[in-house]
Amino acid sequence: MELDHHLPKAIFKPLSLYAWNLVPLCEACNGAKLAGDAGKFVHAYFDIVPDVQFLQVEVSIENGGLITKYSIKDSAELAPELLTKLKFQMEALSLNSRFQKDVNTNFVAHTTGLHMAAELGGGESVSYYLRKQAAVKTRAFYRNHWRLVLLKALANHDEFCNGGFKVVLPDEQAREVADNLATRDVSS
Numbered sequence: 001m002e003l004d005h006h007l008p009k010a011i012f013k014p015l016s017l018y019a020w021n022l023v024p025l026c027e028a029c030n031g032a033k034l035a036g037d038a039g040k041f042v043h044a045y046f047d048i049v050p051d052v053q054f055l056q057v058e059v060s061i062e063n064g065g066l067i068t069k070y071s072i073k074d075s076a077e078l079a080p081e082l083l084t085k086l087k088f089q090m091e092a093l094s095l096n097s098r099f100q101k102d103v104n105t106n107f108v109a110h111t112t113g114l115h116m117a118a119e120l121g122g123g124e125s126v127s128y129y130l131r132k133q134a135a136v137k138t139r140a141f142y143r144n145h146w147r148l149v150l151l152k153a154l155a156n157h158d159e160f161c162n163g164g165f166k167v168v169l170p171d172e173q174a175r176e177v178a179d180n181l182a183t184r185d186v187s188s
Contacts, residue, residue: 004030007038020045032093040092042085052077054086055144057153061160066168068103070096070146099146106147111169123162130155 004025009016023044054076117129134151
């Protein structure tokens, strides 16, 4: 995490050390932000972002991979200026491609859980598992976090829940574990 000059110090020298002009931003975002973009980004202190769903994701399974396309909803109940800033920020910081990379590295943690859910109850159990994981993420993050949005989208994605996840996240060990759990005597 770095402190970004919301209004660039090269253009707004008197504000370079003004506390309200220094906002937290990750290193990658700070590096991608250009001085000419002054005022086009959401300001962490001054722009009030209401608690409404504005991030969405379209998912598909292509060539054995999970493809995601994140975007800002045009229909979100946001002030037009804020909606414009969020869309600009999404594009300028290449958030869609950064989220896609994170999907591939973070979603693998669900491999065994998804396979076990499918073995124990099919597509409905996979959807249930994803909804429960989304509930956990809701408490840990916020409604527009990319992980939470993805989990909810996948829970409603019939192809993914009804076996498509097996192409994306193959796991031979999950079947063994599920079989052991299904036959295990829990009374002892």
